Amino acid sequence: MMFEERIYIERREKLKKQFQTGKLLFLGNDECGINYADNTYYYRQDSTFLYYFGISKPDLIALIDIDGDKEYVFGDDPTVDSIVWTGSQPKISELAGKAGIHHTGDLSAFRKKISGLDKQSVKYLPPYRAEHFLKLNDFLGYSVAEATAKASREFIVAVAGQRNIKSQEEIEEIERAVDVTSDMHLAAMHYARAGMTEAQVTARVHEVAIAAGGNLSFPIIGTINGQFLHNHYHGNTLKEGDLFLLDAGYETPLGYAGDMSSTFPVSRKFTEQQKDIYRITLDAHHKAIELAKPGVNFRDVHLHVGEVLFDGLKALGLTKGDTKEAVANGAHALFFPCGTGHLMGLDVHDMENLGEQIVGYAGVPKSTQFGLKSLRLGRELQPGFVLTIEPGIYFIPELIDHWESNKINGDFINFNEVNKYRDFGGIRNEEDILITETGNRVLGKPLAKTIEEVESEREKAWLG
Amino acid sequence: MMFEERIYIERREKLKKQFQTGKLLFLGNDECGINYADNTYYYRQDSTFLYYFGISKPDLIALIDIDGDKEYVFGDDPTVDSIVWTGSQPKISELAGKAGIHHTGDLSAFRKKISGLDKQSVKYLPPYRAEHFLKLNDFLGYSVAEATAKASREFIVAVAGQRNIKSQEEIEEIERAVDVTSDMHLAAMHYARAGMTEAQVTARVHEVAIAAGGNLSFPIIGTINGQFLHNHYHGNTLKEGDLFLLDAGYETPLGYAGDMSSTFPVSRKFTEQQKDIYRITLDAHHKAIELAKPGVNFRDVHLHVGEVLFDGLKALGLTKGDTKEAVANGAHALFFPCGTGHLMGLDVHDMENLGEQIVGYAGVPKSTQFGLKSLRLGRELQPGFVLTIEPGIYFIPELIDHWESNKINGDFINFNEVNKYRDFGGIRNEEDILITETGNRVLGKPLAKTIEEVESEREKAWLG
The missing domain is CATH 3.40.350.10 (Creatinase/prolidase N-terminal domain)
Known part of the structure; x- marks a missing residue:
């Protein structure tokens, strides 16, 4: 084609x-x-x-x-x-x-x-x-x-x-990719049940992509260990109480990518603890979409996201101290060691092969701070950019231990409280947006995202 | 693992x-x-x-x-x-x-x-x-x-x-691969319906492989144009009256392959013309399994298969003349331009990277005759060999035209009759066998193979 x-x-x-x-x-x-x-x-x-x-x-x-x-x-x-x-x-x-x-x-x-x-x-x-x-x-x-x-x-x-500047026909094609991507996630929500393996759920997601005539835009992440960010192991069995994190996207026959993430409970409902963390990631998500517009540097969007995450965790007692100072010191990166988004187009990380510094940073050197160094996009947004929005919260036991024993950002982290979440896993929601002249537009078929919407879709997994 | x-x-x-x-x-x-x-x-x-x-x-x-x-x-x-x-x-x-x-x-x-x-x-x-x-x-x-x-x-x-000589633990692992491979084919028989795309059917087959925790052993061939032997295009829509040819296999997490082919009608039943050709391929299949044993050169098995195919087509009026002479001249290769089987193990074409001449021919030069040059295995069989058995009949319009206009094997082919089958497509059944001390054993879960068995499994596609 x-x-x-x-x-x-x-x-x-x-x-x-x-x-x-x-x-x-x-x-x-x-x-x-x-x-x-x-x-x-x-x-x-x-x-x-x-x-x-x-x-x-x-x-x-x-x-x-x-x-x-x-x-x-x-x-x-x-x-x-x-x-x-x-x-x-x-x-x-x-x-x-x-x-x-x-x-x-x-x-x-x-x-x-x-x-x-x-x-x-x-x-x-x-x-x-x-x-x-x-x-x-x-x-x-x-x-x-x-x-x-x-x-x-x-x-x-x-x-x-x-x-970097997507034309009308490219935006339409990307939107087709995101539509199927949304279907892939919905299929998982309607299918996953305790007792299945991660491989069974990802196979179902994979099927939706292939059946649509295209392919995956990247290898599926479908895991009950969402805290590991690029985990492609699918051998675990889903258990009641687990969170299932799916990061998957469709590539159209013309080569354009979609990329979404969703996180849902393996049981019918989220636990109260899961809801607490989920709400914080959604707040951060909304903040990012509110801020992303022409002229805004995406690095600032990312740092605002860090503040929302830090504040939310502070309300739960996991973090402490001045939020701006904490984020400037990278303290939020204990829970969010990656970036708020990346450019997307013919590649899911668009033009990653051309080098992040020119594509995502317009030639300006990128921060080497833990967390920020994994942000793939740190330049002023322009109309026609297509990018992902994907804040998340992850509890990585090895990282928690490393920070605690090396006293990293100890002024901002209540390790005793954090350690109560060691087995929590990770949560991420991800959508794809187009930067317009005045702000942005979320691309493709909307996917269940609020707690109520996700729980309502999950019910269908029990209807056969 | x-x-x-x-x-x-x-x-x-x-x-x-x-x-x-x-x-x-x-x-x-x-x-x-x-x-x-x-x-x-x-x-x-x-x-x-x-x-x-x-x-x-x-x-x-x-x-x-x-x-x-x-x-x-x-x-x-x-x-x-x-x-x-x-x-x-x-x-x-x-x-x-x-x-x-x-x-x-x-x-x-x-x-x-x-x-x-x-x-x-x-x-x-x-x-x-x-x-x-x-x-x-x-x-x-x-x-x-x-x-x-x-x-x-x-x-x-x-x-x-x-x-080349498979050990007990390898045979067990290959049998696990063939079991899932058989499930993949059965899933297609239970799923395919007119109006679906080839991509939808192959997606379902792919799902079974991934869900089992392994992968495909090679890219799926799933097509209504079975006459093209390595056709990976999946964009056609299945129509009533079509034949669907599936060639697909599973690879276990340890890396061992299964490889089967099946051919079934998109409609509930085969047409009479389809049955005629299908029966010939099955006769050839049984002949190959009857002959494959230690000490027999697989090239001879292949030539016997050629004779059965040629005789069957002669009974339908498509071929003529002395069968042995025709096969010696490669006349059967108009309908069967490929080989009866290949070795299988950690690779679906086992050790193809090491070179066919040593692996499949024990160092003896292979024939350059059209048809025979595509036979990947032409050596004496030994206990412990694992190989595929996959005779087929294909009507390739471009090849028919090429032979007719260049008068290739004109003494053995009734081109007028053959041209009536130009739109027929292709049929192949494929199983995996182990050469034992005395003969061979078909590996894995048996799959519907006779006309009656296939039509009976196909009924389930209409049961929802």
Whole structure:
């Protein structure tokens, strides 16, 4: 699937205007063998390649010659033999034509082309797959270290500037992704029961994504140990009283991501303790959505979220002292060691491969403080940005012990009280928003979020 | 998950006996970023690494020093920071200990170790992932072409000889994989209905695999265009009268594969034409199972299957002439351009990465005839081999046209009759068998296979 031709043409025109000279090299992604070359993971094209050329197919290379004002796509046509295995497939020239590209050739033509270029003139984006390094070595003679060091900052800045502002057709596509994402979460709420494994629940969520014709936008986090932030182990059995944290998203066939999190009780109802913590995360969530608008630095949104979380926990006796001072010292990060949100688009962490510093921080160095160093977005928001809002509260026993024994932020934390929550787990809700001219709009089908809404959806898991 | 320690110790002891001298290098698999480095496909360790060391974890390297009789596993321990993201994880020494390995070190220790070795003494298996090539370049200075050329034939022969004969615990694990595989197919039979997309049916099949706690052993083929053998497009809508061909398998958490195919009508019943073709494939299936036993060359099983298919189609008027002569000329391959089966174990095509010629053909060159060149197994069967049995009949319009216009095997094919089946699609049934001392045993839970059994299971799709 592709957008219509003019969209790719316009995107490339805009890109080309950023350059005076040079050759822009776009390395497509290849297949990756799981346990041998021909048993491959599902194929995913590089997002920048998708953005400018739209063709989701392995073994392609594109080149924009700024000096000669020519655009090329290179790749080998399907062989007659391959018809038996995959049916007849379009030629490269046909695919490239759909993106408005009229210069095509096979890979040996590319090899000839690049060997005739001054390699200093070839600009490329940071490689992130092993095959990219092999190609840069093959084509330009760069070692792994050189290939990383020589990626073009000018090229990164131009692409990030363009991809960060979502167009109307991109917003519609992202909204389609978020709609299915919302369905995935609702399916889990309607399905999970004590006695099931985490794998059974995540399988159901996975099914909704695949059935919709696309894929997951990232590996599912579906766990009764929500305190571990990137936990992909799904072997535990759900028990009454547990909290189930689901972080999952859909990727449309065009490659756009949705990303939501929800947290619900394995039992029919939240416990009072769970409600106390849940309400604080929702307050923080609302505060973030209230503040996110053009001109506001998202780092400030994040720090306000930290204050709401800190204040909420103070009311429960877990924290103490002056809130602003505590947050400035990073004391909230004991419970919230990650960020309030990240950019989202063709990648769930949009353009993470181009480097957070340019994409998420507009070149400004990021804080190294524990907590803040994990905030992926710390720049002024602009209309057209799409980002996640995902405050949470996590009780990580190893981290609590580490802070307590090392007396970290001891002036702000009541460790005795905190230790009563050691087995609590974690809570996160996550939605996706678009920054508009005046504020923001939450994208996609609304998902149960308040305590009452979540408990009401959970009832359906008992209706069969 | 791992087998018990003694199993890995015994496997390595057996391997070491095959070598007089040298250092055996085992490159583990790393994570592969989908669209940026940290958004990774599900992790899969290299199968030979799993076989001898059992540890499913990225960024590991193992080394067996035959001369010094020492075994090593190298990898970096988790950092304190990683606890926040993944919870506490075991150290390399702990993991290696479970496989009976007591010499461990970090990756810089490996680097020091290998830089001190004579690189001619380092034996390794054929690289199949881009990261393997990067490592062989880094550690041994080999180019991609050199890294491929210098893989150790002695090492391949030793590993293939050992892994080809399945032990009791492997057979039990494979049988667990086949049981879930059978459940996956039954779920599809109970679910598929006209109006659904292929994606919806494959999503349901995928769910069964993930819910069982493992994964797919290969990407699902689930299609109304069964004539294309490796078709992973799932965008079509099922219609009354279509045949649905499913080829899907489960991989257990220990890494062992199941692999089955089934073909069923989208409507409640097969049409008479579908029954005619289905019966022929079943006859061929039974013939293959009747013949597969120790001492028989699987190439002969395959050619007998070709004869049964050819005879069956002759009775329908699609083929003509002397059957043995036709099969010797490869005329059956118009309908059956692939192989009757392949070895299966830790890989669904077992050890395909080690090269078919040694693994499946014991070093004997394979035929280059169309059809036979796609047979992956052409050696004498031995007790302990596990393989698939998967005859099929496919009507590939492009292939029919190619043969007709090029007058290929015109003496044996009634093209006028064949053309009446242009829109038929394809049929395949597939089971997994173990070669025993006296014959073979079909592994796992039996799945509906006869016309009556399949139609009876299909009824359940209408029961809700």
